[in-house]
Structures are given as C-alpha cells and as structure tokens.
Amino acid sequence: MNTDISKLFSSERLTGGSLAGILLLLYMPLGLILTVLRIFLGFHVFIISCLLPRSWLIRRVVLRVMCLFLGLAISHEGLEKRDRAAKVIVANHVSVFDHVTIGLVIPSVVPNVWSLPAFMTWALGYTEMGAREGRRTLLQTLKTYFASNTLPITSLPEGAMTNGKVGLLKFSTWPFDLGEAVQPVILRVRRPLLGVNVESIGSSLWKDIFWFLFVPFTHFHVRLLPSQRRAESETVEDYSRRVQGIMADELGTKVTPFTSADKAEYIKRSYVYQPEASTPQPTPQQRTPSPPSTTPRSQAVPPTPTEPTTPGDAAVATRSDEDDKQLRRMVQQVNEVLPHVSEAAIRRDLEKTNCVDTTITNVLEGKIPSEPPETPERIEQEEVGGASAPSPSAPSPSSLKFAAPSFGRSSEARQMSYQERKEALFQKARRHYVEKHGITLD
C-alpha cells in the first residue's frame, strides 16, 4: 500500500488559495442568481429526461444542450471504440453526476446498488434491480434484463467518490460477474478558476449538487477504452483487477487496495477524532499524511505467499506500521461479522487476500479452518437457555433436535430441508400431544 488513503479524497471543498478566494467572493452574487435560475431549469431538464426514451438521439442532444446551461459541459473521446456487445460500462466515480454524464454520451441505465428509497431511486435516474436482496438477486435481475434489452448498464464499481487524481478504489466485482464484456470508461472532471473541488470528503449529495449549480461550469471529459472480456483462466477477482489496472494506467493514477467501506471508515474516523487530533493519540493515523516512503522498507517482512500474487497484491508484500494498522482494522471488521472465528485465522487469511469481503467469503466457504472458541459459546448458551428456565424434565436431546445432515449447496435444497424439518417438528409434537392426552382423532 503505497498510497495514503487521505490523499484519495479532497479534504476541503475550496482549495484555490487566496486569489481564487477573492475571485469566488466576487463571483458569489452571480453564482447565487445562477443557482436559482438553474434550479428552475433543472426541473425542465428533469421533466424532459423523464419524457424522452433513453435510447433516442434527440434526448441526448437536447439534454446535452440543456446540461450545458446547467453547468455540465461534457466532451467525449473514443466513441468509435464503443463495443455494442459490451453490455456493462464501468467507470471511475468522481462526482454525483457521473451516471448522468455517461448516460448522455452512451445511453445506459444505472442499477440502484445503494439502498435508496424508491422515490430517490426514481428521481436520480437509477433503476431498481434488486440489489437490496443481495448480490445473487441483482445478478439474476440483470441477466434477465440483458435478455430483453439492448441498453447497457452503467456501474461505478468503486462505490465511492475519489478526487480522480491519486488512485482508484478497489472495484466491487458484481459488474464483472455477469459474464458480459465490459467497456471501461474513464471520467475526468475539471472546474477551472474558482478552485472549487467537485467532491469533498463527507459532503452531502445536496451540497455537491449546489456547487454544481453555483460554479460557472464543470467540465466532464468522458473517454472510452477498448472493451474487455474475461479470459478463460481468470477469476472474477482477477478480471476486475485487470480492468482496474487498465483504467488506472489511462488515468495516470494508482490502483489502491482501499474499498468504499474504507472510505466510510475514514470519514467516520476523521469526524470522530477531529477534536482530538492535536492530542498525542495514535488512532487518527490516517489523517496525518505521513509519507509512507519514509518508513524503512528494510524492516518489511514478506509474508509467505501461498497463492500466486496478482499485481494488486504486490503492494502487500511490503509491510510497514501503516499496513499493520490497516490489517488490524480489517481483522476487526471480519471479526465483527464472524465472531466465532479466531483472530489469528482471520489475520492469516487477510494477509493473503487483503480484502475483508474475500476473507469473509473464504470463512463461509470453509476454506479457513475456523477454530471456534467453542467452549465459552456453549456455556453462554446454557446460561441463556437454562439459568432462568426451570430445567425442563430432562428430555432426551436427540429426539427433539431437528438437525439437517448437511447444509444444502443450493437455495432449493436448503429450502426443502427447512420445510421438511419444520413439518417433522410439527408432526412429532402433534403425535406426542395426542398420545399423551389420549385424544382420539376421527
């Protein structure tokens, strides 16, 4: 990990220095008038975008002109590289209007992968694809969608905004798991003169939109890259990393191992610890931009790589204090979800995967020998179950347990087993009761 997470995002909205500050002050009255006018214009744009079908050329032309007045100048490059077969567009996330911008260059729909309420989903132009019910439902919905529609979907697999100058966040893998070709698109965003950043850490959606309407204009440059297909031998993970690498190269940025969850964590931390930042407390390590290059590389201990290291993992090979803290935090994250797995086991696996999600999956799939601290758990359960209850007249445990011999691999198998066991429990209880009370059934 050569990159400091704090450098990935703009910490302040206004970073232009004093000259830009004066300019901004002079511009303020005009900007406010512009904002009000653009709010009204925005309603029109919104209505038009609702009325015209997504695939029409006229919609794009009209909306692009109107967006120009809204302060969204869009230019594009490499449209000839557009691959009709590539049904998934993958872009980096730099602003709240990324999907709008891409939609105006390449007509596409955006699945709602955030748990937004129905109204917001609609208003922001997302399409409900069932991401809330889990990844499998999302993939299923998307596959049925592809079967009947020709419009591609746009995804911003970073999951969180960056300033687009330093590094790309780790991609979530769902866009790559669809079995479709992927068209990487890179977005560059620029706001000249006033020194107003497009994104800033911890800013709300409405603040971001306000600044869009306030500044004279924001220039988006959309660039299409040649579409990518998954190679036979590649895993989804490797595939997403490869695409991420290509995009990072084009952007001139680095690939980072941070995820959107790390960003959320970082935001939380910088909020929580901000007042204490001056006191000598080691916790807000990531706020203080300690250049990792100063940490002696000589003390780095290369872990024993049992898996073939992929380019993304190469950074993990060198370990410093910074990395250690990062690792400890990830261990804690995994442990929160899976309290029954020992920390040592989690740590070992994280050293290999360097990704919380992958490790959790590994645990669930049983790749990690989970050494559960079995005894305390059991004792606790007995306390819960037995301490207050007057111990029921010692029933023979085997007769009352309705355990399945195995945990089904497929959803259907599990469901069947569940229904069977439920039925068995019911029938047994009923028979027992009837016998005990000597009820005659007719």
Added chain:
Amino acid sequence: MLMRRSGLPPCDQCVYVLICVICAASSVVEEVTRSCQISPHFYTTITMAGAALKRLMTEYKQLTLNPPEGIVAGPLNEDNFFEWEATISGPEGTCFEGGVFEAQILFPPDYPLNPPKMKFKSEMFHPNIYADGRVCISILHAPGDDPMGYESSAERWSPVQSVEKILLSVVSMLAEPNDESGANVDASKMWRDEREKFNQIAEGIVRKSLGLPPAPS
C-alpha cells in the same frame, strides 16, 4: 419589460410566488435529505447489507446443522434473507408444553449491529408478548433504548448475540414469564393472580397451534 408593463401588484405576486416556490423546494429538499439520510453513509449501508447477509448465512448454516432442541428456524424464502421464520416448540414442564408456535423474525439491513424484530404468527397469550404477537424481551433491544427502564445492558442486544440465543431466550421466556414487563397486561395479571385460568388459556393455545379441537370443558 413584462413586469414593468403589468404594474406593481402582479410583480409582487410574482416575487411572492417565487419565494413560496423556493421555500417549498428547500423544505422538500431538507425533508428528503433527512428521511433518506443521503449522506456519505449511504455507501456504508450497502456494504453493511452485504455483511448482514453473510452473517445471516453463517447463522442459518449453524442453525441447520446444529439446532437447539425443539427449534427450526430459517429464511422463509431465500430471495429475502432478512425475513426468517422460526418454529418453536413449547418447553416441557410448562403450560405451553407440546405447542408448536410460529414466529417471524425481521432483520434490519445493518443486522449484527442492530437487533432483529420478532413477532409470533400463532396466537399467543403471554405476559411478555403483545396482543399482535410482538415479543418483548431484553435481548431484542439495543442498549440505549429501554422501554421499560429496568433492563441491564448486559442482557441486551449486541453483535455477539445470535438468532440462536434469541430463540433460546424466547423459549425460556415461554417457560418463565416476566410479569414485571407487562407487554400484555391482561396476561400478566392473570399469570399472577389466576394461574389456573392462565393455564387453561395456554392449553387452548397449544391445541390450536397443533390444529387440534379445543379440549372439552
């Protein structure tokens, strides 16, 4: 130009309407922001839901392979992993002995951080179960909200608790009602003062849950 020709009053009106619209728009915006909590944290929510799913899957697996006595629990339909159903048999040696009760468990998207909600679908008559079936026990309350004001935080919800522990707590609640927290006041009173009558009602509920005709009185 237009304004000058139309005179003052309409112009006033225009401004008034404009202000109204802006006010309305801003309040709507504020309202929507608040209700949707569009903040940097909405990104957290997705990762949370992912974590919740994974955690629920592990718990489901554990409950399938090694369930507590007399309990079967799992998602009603795997399309929605956040809604579970639990089948609980009444503990032996109590007035609910022999009954088989169905309950619904609803998990929040940030599950291990916040407790699920539990509600009996079968008819119940119990001091700690509301008339609509909602279960009122301390393990289902996050530390902080304390409707009754007597629970110690030790027995509250925390991410180290699990569905299994909730179900075991429910079984022990069935065995030994806590008549201090009266979710169902009638039942509480009857449990305290007219145990015979309570047992009779419980008997009726048990029979009903098994699909048997009520006992001839």
